[in-house]
Amino acid sequence: MVQVGKAHIEESVFPGELSAQWTRVRNRLRHEVGDSAFRSWLKPLTLIEATAGGVTLSVPTRFMRDWVATHYADRLRALWGSEDPAIRSVDIVARASAAASAETPVAANRATATTPPTTPPAMLATPAIVPADGAQLPVDLLDLDANLDNRFTFENFVVGKPNELAFAAARRVAESSTVPFNPLFLYGGVGLGKTHLMHAIAWHIRKRDPNRRVIYMSAEKFMYQFIRALRFKDTVAFKEQFRSVDLLMIDDVQFISGKDSTQEEFFHTFNALVDRNRQIVISADKSPHDLEGMEERLRSRLGWGLVADIHPTSYELRLGIMQAKAENTGVTIPEKVLEFLAHKVTSNVRELEGALNRIVAHAQLVGRPVTLEGTQEVLQDLLRASDRRVTIEEIQKRVAEHFNIRVADMHSARRSRAVARPRQVAMYLAKQLTARSLPEIGRKFGGRDHTTVMHAVKKVDELRAADQSFAEDVELLRRMLES
Amino acid sequence: MTQLAFDLPQRPALGREDFLVADCNAEAVAWLDRWPDWPRAGRLPAALAIHGPAGCGKTHLASVWQAVSAARRIEPRQVTAETVPALLEGADAIVLDGLTADIDERGLFHLLNLLGERDGHLLITAALPPARWAIALPDLKSRLAALPAIGVGAPDEALLAAVMVKLFADRQLMVSQELVQFLLPRIERSFAAVQSIVDRLDKAALISRRNITVPLARALLAGGNTENDKEGN
Structure with a gap:
């Protein structure tokens, strides 16, 4: 399933005792150097050989070998020695030289750990280069499966006040064996479900009457296919394919506005189908009347049938959609998180779904349950208008307020505990929240030296580890400054 | 005669194994x-x-x-x-x-x-x-x-150190831990600043035909720190 970090060569090839020693050595090292350095440098170490007097460890690359050998070899030797006094040497080698095929286990592991990407039939059916002599159109126009998304059905469409008219009209088209209105023109803002309804119509018809020929296509695709047909001088086949269908659906028709020859072709296709009493469904971001860059005669035709608009979502509808989608994620999502999303992500359903995807994936990746706090953190780029940069001055002001001292004390030479501690906290936060260099931070705190800043950071780290309420104080300040 | 330093493009190691996870x-x-x-x-x-x-x-x-x-x-x-x-x-x-x-x-x-x-x-x-x-x-x-x-967030010290070493290694340069420890507190804590200091040190070393050492770095930083004091970024 989810695979995080690097793949390691199986260590069970070594006797249990040796593996256990290696595990203890690693754990003690992690403790000594801290998680961050451990992950960067020591976690990638792999035990590859053990002889009477020594062990050999490998790292992925040459420069890591140099670094580990320079900085950690002594500790490794000492720790191994304490496990087994017979071990006197620890060799570090780069994996590339230890095993020429260092990449292979990783690649192999990945291949089995995950499912390979599927190659959709549409791509196979679309040849990369159409031979000039036997020029022909790709045959995927009628290959509906390739163009339809099986998640977009009527059953999966959450109906509410803002979309009930469009939903009812779409169902009517799907269920009717005659043509109830031509065309059905669905319009509304982005990400509100127009495409979903069109796919749902196609699925429904496919189930009920597989012999009916349905084409669903985005307007841009129509344009690309048409241009291609022009290039290969094969417009006759192009026209035939479109005009022989029972139901034609063109999504986002506004994208053929301004393209004269494509519009012309679309207009003729449209008329031909209407004449033969075949159903047409069109979607757009505006009503036919408001479509810009579209010829008047086409605009007026588009408005002949039923024009159904989809309104922006209401809070209730968004919450309903979130609840429906949350059920399918396989992850438990607290109701208050769903309410929060429905409240905050108001623009459209696509963004709501994207937001839900992100918090679910995040929860899976870090292996923690979904919480409101986590959600706010993961979605901060969506929820906050901009990434405001915290300045050192702001930090000083907030920290001074919090500890009830004067801002001037941040710069003063006073060393009493009551002002020194808040000052250290502010320095610590300045280091955490800004990218300023330590000398620069020192300068902003009354011209102090960068070693003073380093000392403050160390001190605050110690206090955070020792004193829970102090740690919470600092955390609270950090959040306030970041929000 | 001074040594000319060419801006030869670096060929960084870009494999999965070379990526530093932090x-x-x-x-x-x-x-x-x-x-x-x-x-x-x-x-x-x-x-x-x-x-x-x-x-x-x-x-x-x-x-x-x-x-x-x-x-x-x-x-x-x-x-x-x-x-x-x-x-x-x-x-x-x-x-x-x-x-x-x-x-x-x-x-x-x-x-x-x-x-x-x-x-x-x-x-x-x-x-x-x-x-x-x-x-x-x-x-x-x-x-x-x-x-x-x-x-990809702001880097911590260990990662900046690692990146610095990697950037030197990409140029076939092995530097001391003292140098890394000297440089880190003195530059902006961003990847861009690390990249810039590695560039400048490499060039300075080539021009002066000296090894990359703490004294060289000190001289370079004293010479002009404007790049790292830049606002914004």
Whole structure:
């Protein structure tokens, strides 16, 4: 399933005792150097050989070998020695030289750990280069499966006040064996479900009457296919394919506005189908009347049938959609998180779904349950208008307020505990929240030296580890400054 | 006679094994390792947008993913409404590395749609999360805002040290720990600053024909620290 970090060569090839020693050595090292350095440098170490007097460890690359050998070899030797006094040497080698095929286990592991990407039939059916002599159109126009998304059905469409008219009209088209209105023109803002309804119509018809020929296509695709047909001088086949269908659906028709020859072709296709009493469904971001860059005669035709608009979502509808989608994620999502999303992500359903995807994936990746706090953190780029940069001055002001001292004390030479501690906290936060260099931070705190800043950071780290309420104080300040 | 220092392009090591995993990028790496199990919103391709400051390893991550997914790399400036079908011909995984505000909006919109229709995969890297880009086309804006975006965050000390060593190693230079410890507190704590100091030290060493040492670094920093004191960034 989810695979995080690097793949390691199986260590069970070594006797249990040796593996256990290696595990203890690693754990003690992690403790000594801290998680961050451990992950960067020591976690990638792999035990590859053990002889009477020594062990050999490998790292992925040459420069890591140099670094580990320079900085950690002594500790490794000492720790191994304490496990087994017979071990006197620890060799570090780069994996590339230890095993020429260092990449292979990783690649192999990945291949089995995950499912390979599927190659959709549409791509196979679309040849990369159409031979000039036997020029022909790709045959995927009628290959509906390739163009339809099986998640977009009527059953999966959450109906509410803002979309009930469009939903009812779409169902009517799907269920009717005659043509109830031509065309059905669905319009509304982005990400509100127009495409979903069109796919749902196609699925429904496919189930009920597989012999009916349905084409669903985005307007841009129509344009690309048409241009291609022009290039290969094969417009006759192009026209035939479109005009022989029972139901034609063109999504986002506004994208053929301004393209004269494509519009012309679309207009003729449209008329031909209407004449033969075949159903047409069109979607757009505006009503036919408001479509810009579209010829008047086409605009007026588009408005002949039923024009159904989809309104922006209401809070209730968004919450309903979130609840429906949350059920399918396989992850438990607290109701208050769903309410929060429905409240905050108001623009459209696509963004709501994207937001839900992100918090679910995040929860899976870090292996923690979904919480409101986590959600706010993961979605901060969506929820906050901009990434405001915290300045050192702001930090000083907030920290001074919090500890009830004067801002001037941040710069003063006073060393009493009551002002020194808040000052250290502010320095610590300045280091955490800004990218300023330590000398620069020192300068902003009354011209102090960068070693003073380093000392403050160390001190605050110690206090955070020792004193829970102090740690919470600092955390609270950090959040306030970041929000 | 002074030694001339040429701006020879560095050839950085960009393999998965060379990527340094730390707190600030662990989640981005986890997302890449999770591929192809990436979520989709609506008809969008299964996509991931990695964002972060210059030099934080976005291109490196993109290369790692490109290798495992056999993705096609497309230069963002090549993307236009007209070129997209040809650019995507025969590809179901795409890398767009280093997207900037001047991207052709119609082109990117079509790219998302066409790639989504064929259940394709997409990796984008940029300085800012897609939800923050100044996009005029509402259809594109909403699609971008629905993509999973993961930030590569501010680096901690250990990672900056590691990156510094890696950048020196990319230039076949082995430096002492003393030098790294000397430099880190004195430069801005960003990847860009590390990159810049490594550049400048390499050049200074070449010109003065000295080894890269603490005294050389001290002389360089004393000589002009303007670059690191720059506001903004």
